[in-house]
Amino acid sequence: MSTPDASEAPGSSSLPAGQTTTRDDAVDRILDAAYELFSRRGIRAVGVDQLIERSGVAKATFYRHFPSKDDLVLAFLALRDQIWTVDLIISDARNRGNTPEEQLLAIFDVFGDWFQREDFEACSFINVLLEMGREHPLGKASIGYLARIRGHIQELAEEAGLERTEEFARSWHILMKGSIISATEGDVLASKRAQQMASWLIEQHRGPERPVTA
Amino acid sequence: MSTPDASEAPGSSSLPAGQTTTRDDAVDRILDAAYELFSRRGIRAVGVDQLIERSGVAKATFYRHFPSKDDLVLAFLALRDQIWTVDLIISDARNRGNTPEEQLLAIFDVFGDWFQREDFEACSFINVLLEMGREHPLGKASIGYLARIRGHIQELAEEAGLERTEEFARSWHILMKGSIISATEGDVLASKRAQQMASWLIEQHRGPERPVTA
DNA sequence: GGTCTGACAGACCGGTCTGTCTGGTTGCTC
DNA sequence: GAGCAACCAGACAGACCGGTCTGTCAGACC
Structure with missing residues (x-):
């Protein structure tokens, strides 16, 4: 590493x-x-x-x-963004799906595998945000990295030709974060539940003229 | 209490x-x-x-x-369950809606008001769970109180005559928790986004013979 | 009046926290 | 060989942590 x-x-x-x-x-x-x-x-x-x-x-x-310790935490957050967000989640999801829509939904397949690891450690950005508070510099940095995750989602949504991609990404992110908390509680099927709701969300953001063809 | x-x-x-x-x-x-x-x-x-x-x-x-301090934290969690879960969220949502389905959706109206308070403090059960870890006694207690919240949701779902109420409540809870995290990040409209997805979830859990009458 | 209970005030304990500083060592450069 | 930069080891400072303990006082009960 x-x-x-x-x-x-x-x-x-x-x-x-x-x-x-x-x-x-x-x-x-x-x-x-x-x-x-x-x-x-x-x-x-x-x-x-x-x-x-x-x-x-x-x-x-x-x-x-x-x-200072906080400086190290900032470096850790940057590292986490690379190792977890980019390498582990987004890249993996992109590899798993053929179309942008499939790649979006594959995020929750990646989550499904991740949730089942016994060393599942949840999302550090959420953890740090809640632990330090949103006013703390580390909380603010975490909010920034969470926004970067939404940026990846929005990017995929645009590749998929969806509408209102910014709102789409925000709703999608709600599903991601909610499922992570549920997995922390012990619900390993949370990824499947979120994926189902995510598919409805995609439907609602498809263009009206666009057919439902696969 | x-x-x-x-x-x-x-x-x-x-x-x-x-x-x-x-x-x-x-x-x-x-x-x-x-x-x-x-x-x-x-x-x-x-x-x-x-x-x-x-x-x-x-x-x-x-x-x-x-x-010990942990004993006080346990008492705090029990108090939070009464003041926040029961009195502030569930009771308020029940009062705002006429039908069980309306009462369910009203949860996110309550969230909308709650998110806008400048002293918005997120969900203590999630906070404690993530701060202490799921193996810690306080984390386990928090998981229990989160399950109680799901119990309230499932109860409302049964009153609404929905199907597969346990899975419904788990999916619904994902929306609640995800929107809380998003609100902590600063997205005050997270309640609306979650409410939209929640309405789709209700549709999918209605009985097949049941008409879509209002 | 004597006793008991529970509250208040605060010193004190061992331990841990972040952060500073000294001292000795290694290895490269001039 | 001298200088230097970066390393390791660890003592140390000052604050804070959870928790214990001593002592004083007010009211209730016998």
Whole structure:
């Protein structure tokens, strides 16, 4: 789980990249530990000492790269956007469906598989938003990443030729978030229920002239 | 639950005694403070010292009535179930609609008003579940209270003569929870979007012989 | 009057939190 | 070899955490 692009901001000073043995190594280990711990246990429940121990890094090294814990959480959210939103959900859904409509509905197939993993950890953006509050900088950042998810949905809706794609994406997102909470409660079939409602939503946003052909 | 309305400004406790009703007074003040603080800021963000100060109670008194902070949180969840679930949502929705179907849909009218309050605090059961985790006793308790909400929905669905009421209630609950998260993000129209999808859900759960009469 | 209960006030405990700082080590560059 | 940058290890500071405990006081009951 190396970081392809997100983050890397703090360490890239004016060194001409002559050495990479321990250059980004510490940052990567910190981010790996952060991803593992934050996504599973939340923000406040994970202390800096745990992150230090898990990543095998000195405390000074930690604070050199991330001046505060919140800075690390911001980097974690960016990483989560790449690993979870993009790589795990959207890309997978796009691969599973042939048409944009199928790709949209495939999101809930991906959810179905995801819900059944015993290490299912829910949506970090929702978690952080509710844990920190919408006024907190981390809550605001989470709202931004949730909006990015809606952007992906809207993009797919436009590819599918649906109408009123922004409202479509907002309604769709309600189904995604609601099913995630239900799955957290233990309802592994929540993805199927949401998918059924999602198909009705697609019907309502199809153009009037467009036939119902597959 | 001992607090019927949970009003009672917290500052009116410095009276020079003189009354015998100090019996449950301390408990009520603690619960009032807990409701105010827990519902707005979460569990871990509220310390015992804050609860002590807000309720104007001695620490020993606090721990006499609630042997641990978690015990108080459990009492808070029970209080939230009464004040929020029953009194604020279900009863209000029942009063707003004439038929059971109207009462069901009125839930999202109540949500619409609730979402617009500037002190909108989302759903404490979801908050606690996500904050503490589903394995934690408080998370499990929250799951139980969420199931109670589904029970109210299923009850209304049965009164409306709908079919497969348990699955109906689970799908309906997805819409409720998803719209709450969206409202937390700032989408005050989330209640309308959910209500639209909810009406489709009702249609799909009506008996086949039943006409579409209003 | 004596006793008991429950409330208040607040010191205090061990532990954890975020964040700072010192000291020693490694490895690259000049 | 000197300098330097980044690393590891860990003590330390100051705040806060949940929870315990001592002590004082007011009212109820015998």
